[in-house]
Amino acid sequence: MDKKITIITPSYNRAHSLSRVYESLKKQSFKDFKWIIMDDGSTDDTKTLVTEFQNENCFEIDYFWNENQHKFITVFEGVKKVTSPYFMIMDSDDSYPEDSLNTLFHESENIKNQDEYIGVIGNSVDEHGKIVGNIFPVEFDGSIFEMRYKYKVRGDKFGIFFTKTYQNLLKDFDYSIYQGKGYIPQSVFFNTYDAAGFKTRFINKVVRCYHLDESDQDSVSNTRWTGKNTFGLMEGYRSFLNAYGKQLWHYPKTLVRNLVGYQVYSIINKKSLKEINLGLNDFKILSLVMYPFALIYRKIQ
Structure with a gap:
């Protein structure tokens, strides 16, 4: 029987931080999920570490190793493997409050006309518990564009996606043209569906703890510029x-x-x-x- 949520984690040489995600998932109050780790050509001990996770048998974990093709494409390849109603893209170095999955799942279930929506987004905090960027002035259903330019909300946010909507949109998006092009911002895709009118629900609940490791040379946060x-x-x-x-x-x-x-x-x-x-x-x-x-x-x- 399919799980309710699939967690997708793209990972490249993150054996030193992947346990942080794993420990967060073990502590989740919501248990009806599986974890897909999309290894983007790691040369460290990621596979050995994931095998240790799998052997603990705390929850279902699928592991896929691919030649390096960068996060943008790796994420989409992971999305294609999702069969659950909802999925989340968790970075390989962050942590998540114990009620994160439960909060996002129930907020999603409260949306009846899901074909008009892409997902639900909440707030992130840093390692000291401070909100990253701004909270939403109001909780609302609308576009990412409105969030950024009408409500002037800044900072990394995090949320859950509706699989059916996302996969249908992905069918019409040719991301193969970015093969071998290095870092591509995920906005290249979300701009298309956001501008097309698919709504997001924005909630003022903390659903991620963002960790910035300034010494990590493989981190996109440190290299994208x-x-x-x-x-x-x-x-x-x-x-x-x-x-x-x-x-x-x-x-x-x-x-x-x-x-x-x-x-x-x-x-x-x-x-x-x-x-x-x-x-x-x-x-x-x-x-x-x-x-x-x-x-x-x-x-x-």
Whole structure:
């Protein structure tokens, strides 16, 4: 019989931190879940560690090792394996309050028209118990765009996804084009469904403890702004502009910031102005106007 929730954890050389997730899962008050570990080509002792977890037989654990293809693709390959009604993407170095799964499951079950929703999102705290970013001014059903730009909420959030909705959207998303491209922000995908009108429920409950290990050289949090990741940053800005399109005229600062960001990282990736504009569905004239400023910004960086 299928579990109610599947936990997906993409992992790359995280044997030193994976136990933190495991210990959190063992303590969960909600027990109707399984754990899928998607090993993205680890060369450390991850497999041995996971075997030890499996031998304890506390809950169901599936382990898959793949050649390194980076988190963006690894997550989607994990999502394809989900057969439960709900799933969560847990990073390989965080921890979770004992009632995290229970909270998110019951909030999800309270949504009757789930075909209109992608999931439920709550708050994260840091290792000292302080909220990461902001709480939601109100609990509401709406878009991630509204959360960020109407309510001006910042900081990492965490939640649960509705499998049927997510997998249906993923069928139409060709992520193979990002194979071998390194770091790609998950926003490249969520911008598409968020802009298409699929709603998220935002709740002011703590469902994750975010751990930042500044010494971990494999952590995306510590490497995503470096040179090797500039293609992904370019794509993140481009997907934002193309997904939300003309509604960005109502948020001129956001539009300009993202357009210049797209142009700067395109310049770093040696794209011409013509190529930059070919990548845009809208804002081509504004792009021509802003391009000199992007060149200046790039030079003074």
